[in-house]
Amino acid sequence: MDMLSGAVSGKALMHASALVLRFGGLVAVNEVSLTVADREIVGLIGPNGAGKTSLFNILSGQMRPDSGSIRFAGRDLTGASATVCARAGIGRTFQVVKPLGSLTVHENVTVGALLHHPLVVAREIAARIVQRVGMGPLLQRPAGSLTLESRKRLELARALSIEPKILLLDEILAGLNASEVNESIDLIRSFARHDGLAVIMIEHNLHAVMSLADKVVVLDYGRKIAEGRPEEVVRDPAVIAAYLGSDG
């Protein structure tokens, strides 16, 4: 069944197999398998309601899958809590941004850096991360007072702060203008090339996905309908049908 995955070289960092998540009668994620190699950037696309965020929620421990398994960095993380997943090295952003509103930008990121460092060091690391995502001037601003764009960046900074091995980015480019998108593309690329992180990104911006992703996975109605190199996937009739509707 799973002949498509494992196409990219490098050893598997994350391997999810046959994940299923049901909400009552609705199957949000249906037998989805996914392999991510070290330093690989995977684009996760699909129409609204395809189960992309649900898949993220399973992979990051926010939700328990009804069946299937997740291996990450040599460990079995099936059904592990969000805390355990974060400690194992899975960093994520939330599509519906969730800043710690009463803390400053600096403190938000410091909270994550505290996972591996004492406070003094964590504060320094956090300041550097904030700088890196381009929020330097906002360092001391209360997170609750940020614009949506800044909140998205803060999500990214927070996900980085726990020094993850893999980043799950949930539509962090949505709402950005063209030049901001290009900046973010460079930034995401540097996470993989420079920091050696693996990335799974849910993204509607196809330009970003095409230029960044080593591999694209397409979900529709909770099922994986295509997987492969970006230029192959966009030509896949099943993908075109899912996005544009099949001309029956």
Add this chain to the structure above:
Amino acid sequence: MSTLFNDYYLNIAVMTCLWAALSGAWNLMAGYGGLVSLGQSAFFGIGAYMTAIVYTKYGISPWFGLVAGILVTTGLAAVISWPCFRLRGAFFSLATLVFPIAMEIVANNLNDYTRGPSGIAIPFRPGLDTFIFRSRWSYLVAAFALMMLVYGITRWIHRGKLGLYLIAVRDDEATAASMGIEIVSVKLIVVMISAALTAVGGFFYAQYILFLDPPSVFSINISVQIALLSIIGGLGTPFGPIVGSLVMTPLDGVLSQFFGGGPRLLIYGVALLAAVLLAPKGIVGTAKEWRRSRWTC
């Protein structure tokens, strides 16, 4: 006459410090961790009763009662809070309301130890070993020290890892978990610190008032008062509970001297409303905001 006069105002000063300490202990879990408990009087009463029982029934120094009270309340806080952590917001508050009510029933019926509704009178034997003093000044020094202890611990937590973790958990649990925070452990730690400090307050109360009965220490009013002082002074700030108590405890004392009964509660209620309306983030919180807006504009 002058000593009576003095004693009256000294008593208000002592109670101001004690209430500030109790409210400060609550502020740690409610103000920082978002755990708005209405069960603090359970820990207060257990601390007081452990002290009184150990001293009057077994004749052992109340200092041992203090240690026992701290151990029992800390353990109990962990055990009873655990199931409540599954509840959020008002549901958590309502669940915690059960504990002082339950403890009051226990104290009323555990006659062999608590002497039930008739209460325990603690014999007046002054000395450091009994923590009973002739002068209220000594109590004032002790109460002030307790208040400053709570303040110091709060400051320390406020500036440290635990404070950040608590605020993270309060602001958004999903985000906190996604950053690797063990949410239940963080909550447990703060609840245990809070309960231990509240038990120390109970110890002080027992050796100061020298009389305990179930309603005087387990009453829901105590839990509510503890919460109100922090809310008025400023939730989630180290200084808030002290400010709240400095404003409200003397006001309550003066009002009960001049009015008593109904009019006192009426004026107290109006003062409370005014505080909440004029300073919704508490006196300290609102002052901070006001200062910030003046500086940035």
